[in-house]
Amino acid sequence: MIALLDANNFFVSCERVFRPDLMKRPVVVLSNNDGCVISRSNEVKALGVPMGAPYFKYKEILTDHNVAIFSSHFTLYGDMSGRMMNLIDSLAPRMEVYSIDEAFIDLSGIKDKDIEILCNRIRSTLWRSLGIPTSIGISKTKTLAKVANHYAKRVPAFKSICFLKEDLRIEHALKRLSVGDVWGIGRQITKKLEGQGIQTAYDLKNIDPRCMRQSFSVVGERIVRELNGVPCLELEDIEDPKKSIQVTRSFSKTITELDELKSTIATYATRLGQKLREQGLMTKNIMVCIRTSKFRPRDPQYANSYTISLPSFIRDDIRLIKTAMQALMYIYRPGFSYAKAGIMALDLAPKGQRVQLDLFSISAEEPSQSEKLWDAVDSVNKQYGRGTLFSAACGKSLSWKDQKNHLSPPYTTNWKYLPIVFAK
Amino acid sequence: MIYVHNSKNDHNLANWEREMPKGGRRRGAGRKPNTGMYRERTVAKRIPRSLAKDLEQFVSSLKGEQDESNFIAGPSVKELGPIYPSNLALPLFSSRVQAGFPSPADDYLEESLDLNQHLIKHPAATFFVRASGNSMVNVGINNNDILVVDRSLEPKHGNIVIAALNSELTVKRLCAKDNKVFLVPENPDYSMIEINEEMDFLIWGVVTSVVHQLKNATK
Numbered sequence: 001m002i003a004l005l006d007a008n009n010f011f012v013s014c015e016r017v018f019r020p021d022l023m024k025r026p027v028v029v030l031s032n033n034d035g036c037v038i039s040r041s042n043e044v045k046a047l048g049v050p051m052g053a054p055y056f057k058y059k060e061i062l063t064d065h066n067v068a069i070f071s072s073h074f075t076l077y078g079d080m081s082g083r084m085m086n087l088i089d090s091l092a093p094r095m096e097v098y099s100i101d102e103a104f105i106d107l108s109g110i111k112d113k114d115i116e117i118l119c120n121r122i123r124s125t126l127w128r129s130l131g132i133p134t135s136i137g138i139s140k141t142k143t144l145a146k147v148a149n150h151y152a153k154r155v156p157a158f159k160s161i162c163f164l165k166e167d168l169r170i171e172h173a174l175k176r177l178s179v180g181d182v183w184g185i186g187r188q189i190t191k192k193l194e195g196q197g198i199q200t201a202y203d204l205k206n207i208d209p210r211c212m213r214q215s216f217s218v219v220g221e222r223i224v225r226e227l228n229g230v231p232c233l234e235l236e237d238i239e240d241p242k243k244s245i246q247v248t249r250s251f252s253k254t255i256t257e258l259d260e261l262k263s264t265i266a267t268y269a270t271r272l273g274q275k276l277r278e279q280g281l282m283t284k285n286i287m288v289c290i291r292t293s294k295f296r297p298r299d300p301q302y303a304n305s306y307t308i309s310l311p312s313f314i315r316d317d318i319r320l321i322k323t324a325m326q327a328l329m330y331i332y333r334p335g336f337s338y339a340k341a342g343i344m345a346l347d348l349a350p351k352g353q354r355v356q357l358d359l360f361s362i363s364a365e366e367p368s369q370s371e372k373l374w375d376a377v378d379s380v381n382k383q384y385g386r387g388t389l390f391s392a393a394c395g396k397s398l399s400w401k402d403q404k405n406h407l408s409p410p411y412t413t414n415w416k417y418l419p420i421v422f423a424k
Numbered sequence: 425m426i427y428v429h430n431s432k433n434d435h436n437l438a439n440w441e442r443e444m445p446k447g448g449r450r451r452g453a454g455r456k457p458n459t460g461m462y463r464e465r466t467v468a469k470r471i472p473r474s475l476a477k478d479l480e481q482f483v484s485s486l487k488g489e490q491d492e493s494n495f496i497a498g499p500s501v502k503e504l505g506p507i508y509p510s511n512l513a514l515p516l517f518s519s520r521v522q523a524g525f526p527s528p529a530d531d532y533l534e535e536s537l538d539l540n541q542h543l544i545k546h547p548a549a550t551f552f553v554r555a556s557g558n559s560m561v562n563v564g565i566n567n568n569d570i571l572v573v574d575r576s577l578e579p580k581h582g583n584i585v586i587a588a589l590n591s592e593l594t595v596k597r598l599c600a601k602d603n604k605v606f607l608v609p610e611n612p613d614y615s616m617i618e619i620n621e622e623m624d625f626l627i628w629g630v631v632t633s634v635v636h637q638l639k640n641a642t643k
Contacts, residue, residue: 018593020588020589020591020592020593020624020626020628021591021592023588023591023624024624082548083548083549084548086547086548087548087549090548125576128575128576129546129548129549129575129576130548130549130575131575131628411551412551412552415552415570418552418553418554418570419551419553419554419593420553420554420555420556420593421553421554421555421556421571421586421593421594421595422555422556422557422592422593422594422595423555423556423557423558423559423560423565423567423594423595423596423609424556424557424558424559424594424614
């Protein structure tokens with residue numbers, strides 16, 4: 001059996017951790033640039049504000065309902081995500097990070113009764129230790145676990161854990177799920193499938209997988225097989241472009257030298273760059289994680305991650321690598337045998353989309369030129385203090401200070417902004 | 425310099441505080457807080473000579489970071505790292521720290537001490553918060569102290585806890601008596617709070633240590 005754990009409204013939940021006053025108040029988190037809604041509390045969902053809704057359109061509704069509004073704060077979300085994954089890793093036999101707020105847990109060899117106990121324990125630990133509510137879907141394959149998770153979130157009777165075990169229940173679940181909600185079935189494919197009269201996940205399950213391969217792709221074929229309970233998908237096969245893109249690997253043998261680790265992560269960063277460009281995306285929040293092998297319990301254990309928020313979107317290898325190296329230096333500790341590392345782009349924007357660029361990347365198409373400019377800016381700022389050139393040169397409208405009007409303090413990553421507890 | 429104590433031993437600490445010699449700090453003496461080069465408190469530390477240069481560079485890179493509006497500005501690459509074991513380990517000297525001159529045996533370095541390792545048992549579940557107010561001074565929690573909070577621990581009667589009470593985070597001693605729950609201050613000037621069903625109440629975490637930086641040592 002495989003479980004998919006997913007944090008509920010992750011960004012909103014992170015904002016609520018240090019603000020008990022927000023527990024019962026509706027909350028939204030806006031995308032970079034405060035452009036659109038990217039995370040909603042259940043109360044906001046109930047108001048009918050859709051995912052991705054442009055902020056300016058819904059501003060009035062949100063204000064009328066006293067909704068707390070936050071700019072996206074990826075340093076905080078990255079830190080909370082790293083903690084979440086570490087806790088899951090310490091409780092589960094094997095796990096794979098799938099996105100900033102999702103992880104697959106391999107449950108093979110565990111009795112059904114114990115699976116439910118384990119999943120309950122993981123959920124309650126994440127709630128108590130971090131204050132992050134989660135949902136878990138369990139079934140025979142990754143695709144089915146994703147289906148189960150869909151129900152765990154939406155049907156209150158499941159109490160956030162849905163175990164799709166018997167064939168009849170799986171069938172029932174698939175019949176009620178529209179084909180577009182199946183993991184890995186994008187909008188284009190959905191249209192084509194619906195044209196062929198395939199409406200539900202159950203219809204998709206009953207297609208001949210070989211046909212699927214001919215008319216779509218190998219991944220399409222695998223999805224059909226997975227819906228039939230045959231595990232055959234790797235994490236790399238399906239990526240959710242709405243959430244995050246990552247490159248994570250276990251090393252063939254452990255690495256102790258910093259230089260080797262650096263070149264390995266640089267390779268991953270290059271791969272990440274390729275992926276971003278392939279999908280026409282860019283990113284400005286990059287998380288790097290490293291860990292030792294938990295299968296060598298006698299070795300000293302260490303796992304850590306670090307998120308860097310950049311002032312502008314990037315997708316060129318040079319800056320990806322540079323950022324990754326910077327993040328690595330924050331978390332690298334000598335004396336450990338590292339077994340796994342990863343790099344993740346936490347937020348994504350389509351290349352063509354008009355995003356607010358920083359002053360010096362006039363065009364996102366010219367990374368090398370802006371690279372040179374950045375070096376110049378860096379050296380000026382080094383000499384005269386951080387932000388000098390920004391404040392001197394940026395008009396108010398161009399300044400990226402204006403884009404984050406609702407940013408919460410960096411509670412977990414800056415000594416100056418620790419949460420305040422009252423002794424009064 | 426810093427002293428750090430575990431709240432387990434806080435009674436000892438309270439005694440220790442009472443036994444402090446007379447005299448000491450005068451109100452209002454010294455430089456006004458947060459006015460130095462870094463606009464916050466600083467500490468003196470012994471570090472290995474080999475690290476001095478790196479540390480100097482790091483500190484000078486922080487100088488430009490003191491702008492209050494910084495977090496509003498958002499993207500910052502140089503925020504302090506996570507609280508997992510740091511790579512700045514302090515050397516342990518073999519003799520105990522006592523008043524008087526250091527023993528010559530201090531020339532032998534035995535091992536490295538990592539304060540994080542000592543204070544943090546569950547890094548993924550540990551958070552730092554800052555205390556504001558004086559209701560807990562008798563357990564050694566002063567205004568502005570940093571508290572180490574382990575959220576993975578089961579809160580027990582007698583623990584110092586962070587509670588989310590009526591939309592605020594508050595630090596108090598947790599007491600359970602006759603099926604009732606109380607949040608008890610450690611200062612006679614404050615009164616205890618009985619938790620009733622109308623209150624929004626949740627125990628956020630258990631305080632394991634207090635970091636109190638002594639003002640007069642840091643100029």
